[in-house]
Amino acid sequence: MRVELVVNGDPYRREAEPDVTLLSFLRDVLGLTGTKWGCMTGDCGACTVLVGKEPVVSCLQLAQQVQGREVTTVEGLERDGELGDVQAAFVSNGAAQCGFCTPGMIVAAQALLQRNPSPTEAEIREALSGNLCRCTGYNKIVDAVLEAAQALTGTA
Amino acid sequence: MSGRWSAATRDPALPDLFVPESLDDAIGFLADHAGSATPIAGGTDVMIDTRLGRVSPEWLVDLTRLGSLVDRQIDGEVLRLGALTTIRTVELDPQLARRAAALVEAARVLGSVQIRTMATIGGNLCHATPSAEMPPALLVHDAVVQTAGPGGERSLPLSELFAGPGRTTLEPGELLTAVSLRVPAVAAGSCYLRQTVRWSMDLAGVGVAAAVEVAGTTVTRARIGLGAVAPVPLLVGEAAEAVVGTTLSAEDAARAGACAAAACSPITDARGTAEYRRQVVAVLVPRALRVSWLRATGSWPAGVPAPINGVLSRDAA
Numbered sequence: 352m353r354v355e356l357v358v359n360g361d362p363y364r365r366e367a368e369p370d371v372t373l374l375s376f377l378r379d380v381l382g383l384t385g386t387k388w389g390c391m392t393g394d395c396g397a398c399t400v401l402v403g404k405e406p407v408v409s410c411l412q413l414a415q416q417v418q419g420r421e422v423t424t425v426e427g428l429e430r431d432g433e434l435g436d437v438q439a440a441f442v443s444n445g446a447a448q449c450g451f452c453t454p455g456m457i458v459a460a461q462a463l464l465q466r467n468p469s470p471t472e473a474e475i476r477e478a479l480s481g482n483l484c485r486c487t488g489y490n491k492i493v494d495a496v497l498e499a500a501q502a503l504t505g506t507a
Numbered sequence: 508m509s510g511r512w513s514a515a516t517r518d519p520a521l522p523d524l525f526v527p528e529s530l531d532d533a534i535g536f537l538a539d540h541a542g543s544a545t546p547i548a549g550g551t552d553v554m555i556d557t558r559l560g561r562v563s564p565e566w567l568v569d570l571t572r573l574g575s576l577v578d579r580q581i582d583g584e585v586l587r588l589g590a591l592t593t594i595r596t597v598e599l600d601p602q603l604a605r606r607a608a609a610l611v612e613a614a615r616v617l618g619s620v621q622i623r624t625m626a627t628i629g630g631n632l633c634h635a636t637p638s639a640e641m642p643p644a645l646l647v648h649d650a651v652v653q654t655a656g657p658g659g660e661r662s663l664p665l666s667e668l669f670a671g672p673g674r675t676t677l678e679p680g681e682l683l684t685a686v687s688l689r690v691p692a693v694a695a696g697s698c699y700l701r702q703t704v705r706w707s708m709d710l711a712g713v714g715v716a717a718a719v720e721v722a723g724t725t726v727t728r729a730r731i732g733l734g735a736v737a738p739v740p741l742l743v744g745e746a747a748e749a750v751v752g753t754t755l756s757a758e759d760a761a762r763a764g765a766c767a768a769a770a771c772s773p774i775t776d777a778r779g780t781a782e783y784r785r786q787v788v789a790v791l792v793p794r795a796l797r798v799s800w801l802r803a804t805g806s807w808p809a810g811v812p813a814p815i816n817g818v819l820s821r822d823a824a
Contacts, residue, residue, distance in 0.1 A: 369526075393622055408625070411554040415569065459621070462620070
């Protein structure tokens with residue numbers, strides 16, 4: 352079955368089995384390994400990508416079901432070799448330890464900031480409640496998203 | 508995770524996918540493959556059940572291209588939501604926040620943003636989980652589901668859809684196509700509250716929905732819906748009748764709570780004991796009735812959700 356997607360702005364057309372998940376399509380067919388293979392039951396959020404502007408867990412999404420849509424992965428958030436605002440804020444706040452949850456966290460935070468450019472701390476925690484981190488205790492992640500919001504709205 | 512699935516391109520645990528071009532195609536395929544084909548929409552239950560071996564269909568039938576299942580129409584007091592309406596769409600709908608607050612409150616605590624973006628209202632109903640968030644909220648809005656199957660179309664009250672944990676009364680090949688609910692614009696209010704151990708990414712230990720309609724200072728109509736305290740989501744009619752004709756004093760609301768607690772049949776499991784759940788019902792029902800009353804009488808800011816445990820800041824003072 353043919354799968355056609357626009358991923359990080361580039362159109363792709365590939366043959367794939369009909370039951371391939373979006374996660375497998377991104378990682379194993381396109382070689383975009385930034386999106387992580389975590390729990391495979393939608394609980395951990397490590398495989399979060401954007402379909403359109405909305406975050407989904409790509410382990411539960413069949414590639415076939417998002418035929419023709421625009422998909423953004425963590426690789427798509429950098430621009431011309433420069434980190435995006437959310438990525439840069441994660442670096443400057445030390446918001447990663449092992450780093451496995453980080454791509455999903457960053458993509459989920461990006462989705463939040465596109466909808467709500469100046470979220471409260473509570474809104475950030477709610478928006479990231481589907482992304483598990485077993486290292487940081489979340490505080491630095493919340494700090495990073497607050498800083499990214501300030502950078503995006505020019506209030507830093 | 509064990510080696511149950513590998514990083515191979517083809518996820519070995521998944522069945523084949525059939526992508527119908529029309530509703531009739533989908534119904535025909537499901538009827539021809541009764542027992543071996545499962546419909547899939549958002550996939551947030553079906554994919555997990557399949558991976559974990561709880562179900563093992565030979566076919567998944569993808570409903571997501573069936574445009575007729577995504578419509579949304581309002582006709583007077585009746586709102587019709589297509590089965591593919593996502594939980595996130597319900598959560599963010601400002602008209603629903605004013606006229607079906609219980610539904611929005613149930614939607615906003617379901618899973619995570621990612622899960623709500625994918626999960627559909629039809630899937631949440633047809634999975635028939637006793638603790639699902641949407642059924643109690645829909646029940647208090649007098650929801651009726653529309654179906655289409657090999658024998659044609661039919662409508663049934665939502666309470667008649669559920670047959671038991673994970674089981675519905677749908678026939679082989681029959682699909683839920685839409686749910687219609689009553690959403691009065693004035694002098695009416697509803698509310699959904701729940702008890703959980705974790706506030707995110709957890710199923711309800713107890714879910715309680717209420718809806719009231721008020722004339723002057725008297726309740727003229729009431730509904731109380733319960734989740735996670737019986738094999739199926741419940742409408743508890745006797746408890747609701749207990750507040751009709753009253754001014755919903757604290758005593759009236761408490762009587763409804765006690766009546767609802769007596770009417771349910773919870774089990775003891777990881778999310779709580781049967782005794783605890785019964786007590787939570789007795790506590791949450793009066794709170795949900797109070798918020799519904801405040802909404803119906805214009806004493807609650809439009810579109811603002813209630814705290815999920817129903818405790819108002821004035822209670823702490």
